[in-house]
Amino acid sequence: MAAETGKRKGDHIRICLDEKAQAKKATAGFEDIQLIHRALPETDKAKVNLQTTFLGKKFNAPIIVGAMTGGIEQAVAINASIAEAVEKLGLGMGLGSQRAAIENSSLERTYRVAREKAPNAFLIANVGGVQLVHGYGVKEVKRIVEMIDADAVAVHLNALQEAVQPEGQTNFKGVLAKISEIAGAIDQPVIVKETGAGISAEDAKALEKAGVKAIDVGGVGGTSFAAVEYHRASKKEGEIQHFLGEALWDWGIPTAVSLIEAAQTVKLPLIASGGVRSGTDIAKALALNASLASIVQPILQTAVKGSKETEQKLQCLIEELRNVMFLVGVEKISDLSNTPVVITGKTAEWLTARGFNLQKYAKRGIH
DSSP: OHHHHHHHHHHHHHHHHHSOOBOSSOOOSGGGEEEOOOSSOOOOGGGOBOOEEETTEEESSSEEEOOOOOSSHHHHHHHHHHHHHHHHHTOEEEOOOTHHHHHOGGGTHHHHHHHHHOSSSEEEEEEEHHHHHTTOOHHHHHHHHHHHTOSEEEEEEOHHHHHHSTTOOOOOTTHHHHHHHHHHHOSSOEEEEESSSOOOHHHHHHHHHTTOSEEEOOOBTSBOHHHHHHHHSOTTTTHHHHHHHHHTTTOSOBHHHHHHHHHTTOOSOEEEOSSOOSHHHHHHHHHTTOSEEEEOHHHHHHHTTOHHHHHHHHHHHHHHHHHHHHHTTOSBHHHHTTSOEEEOHHHHHHHHHTTOOOHHHHTTTOO
């Protein structure tokens, strides 16, 4: 079981680095989100302040490196690179699913390295929602928290991936009740995160009622786990899985859509992830009321090289965000949620059809 989990994790990293596992035709929707340039910014760029607070923890910029890996030898170096960079920059990071270390305690170090290298950063432990239905409970969640001295726990939802995976677990019955049980039983805040297919308004509402403290929308537009599983299944051995991976490659709710659906439905802090690729994307996500933006694939590309490269990439994103804030005339992160945004294209069509109010974004600040 543990060897199988480890092999799968190795496959995932290899595919995300080497293969075309990004969304094909679907996008995150950020091209439909337009920020309004201010020719009179009335702002001093040197005074732009990127600091923010998320679940009680201070961040130097509203950026978190999303969950990637753990449980295999290669993960030690990747997690160390990311942890060193986020510690230095005052950001945060999520760890990959810790199931491998629950199955085999000798793998704990592949996760623990993050806390060793980042004693002060915001770290998120990670367990699969479907594992909670199949026997994991409060005991296992407390163990993964202790493993990395986590500030929060992410319960990840990956129904699409499990559906396409040859060995996937597809009985999600009772997952919400289990999430609610964990949220009520542990001291750390529970974050529920999708893994690339998005969170609808209906699911956001159910999660808020269940007692979770934040939602990571994990929308379509970045890495597709249907695509990852497509590449894992050879045509011969997994013909149906191969077919399903291709058929469902772009399945789900785009990130920008998911963000707006959740923001207009719940009062929880939101993390924007799924195809966030630039500082401009981060600014747009924050203008749509995200509290943080999560970057994954571009950081995996640098983390395999080292912490310096990872730090440099994050620094570039931070500086781009600072410049965009200057160009829209805001000095602090909280002001972005009051800056006008024009929503067009497919994103506007979807949200209008679903009955969400888009006018209020465009009219912000007009008196």
